[in-house]
Amino acid sequence: MKWDALEEEPCSLARTIGVIGDRWSLLILRECFLRTRRFEGFQSALGITRHLLAERLKKLVRQGVLRRIPYQESPKRHEYILTQKGLDLYPVMMALVHWGDTHMVDERGRPLLHEHRKCGKTFDPVMICSECGEPLLAKEVHTHPGPGARSASAKLPPPDKPAKPKTRKQAAA
Amino acid sequence: MKWDALEEEPCSLARTIGVIGDRWSLLILRECFLRTRRFEGFQSALGITRHLLAERLKKLVRQGVLRRIPYQESPKRHEYILTQKGLDLYPVMMALVHWGDTHMVDERGRPLLHEHRKCGKTFDPVMICSECGEPLLAKEVHTHPGPGARSASAKLPPPDKPAKPKTRKQAAA
């Protein structure tokens, strides 16, 4: 698996990782969702080196996650805003935040709370099935190769049956 | 922002990235959800170097995402299985896969389809509000500092209001 060819993998997870799966991209995107739009804003919020920041922004623009829009002539200045493709990463961000809220909080509790304007309540994100509306559990999901499948690999089914202990007599324990 | 102190950031997203935000961890976890449990299995499925694989597995065990369980004595052999903390990453995986399915497919379509056993249908994951059940949109979510907040940073609100063009007269365009 090569990093410059991750997008050609017949796996949507690998392809997504090819776009946002490096050390900085998700943090840059966090800042985007926080309404940061300019180079200096990202740099000072994250402490990323200017060199890397320039590289990552270029990559995210190239991938269509951000759009680079001029906001001033002479000197030419641009700002980076989320495209729809970028906005569609919101569930990814929320899933990551929710996992951190669940498993990585210290004794003081969550760094922040989310309020849903529609209902006015503090909520957690829940992932459901688009067809029946039930919450998704790994064990209840089964996968089949789709039209874009390339081989027997590239699936993400749930973990259920234990690995068979091989033909070794010591396989007890 | 330093990589060895990401877990101390007052941001659940940063903390989560500190655990799974490197080049390989999510791919290793994909294999875990695919029921791969052993060193050689990960190695051959991913093409990761053995050195890095050993490192990453150790880290994931240390973080409580995987558990290392002996399956054979002499020579001692272990397998790596998802803990509940690891299983809880399922929504993260599904969110990433769904984004890839939406934005990174080629003309042949999705590499794989997901079937929900409960309802028997091919589905997409949808993220909803735990309180009112409505699908979550970035624009409808507002954040407040929680008890674990450390400063004015560390939030993940929706992008809505445009950046103000600063006090520069050329700010047209």
Next chain:
DNA sequence: TCATACAGTTCTAAAAACGAACTGTCAATA
């Protein structure tokens, strides 16, 4: 004229990842 804001680029050093070979235990095979 000088300091400052902004958005980068360039350079070197340090850290991480890659690739290939090597270690050690045991089982099955010749």
Next chain:
DNA sequence: TATTGACAGTTCGTTTTTAGAACTGTATGA
């Protein structure tokens, strides 16, 4: 008995990325 292979790593030299700091260039306001 010697040999081979499975398995789960470790070691080591090379290449790639990242970090850190300084530098470039336009333009503004003092």
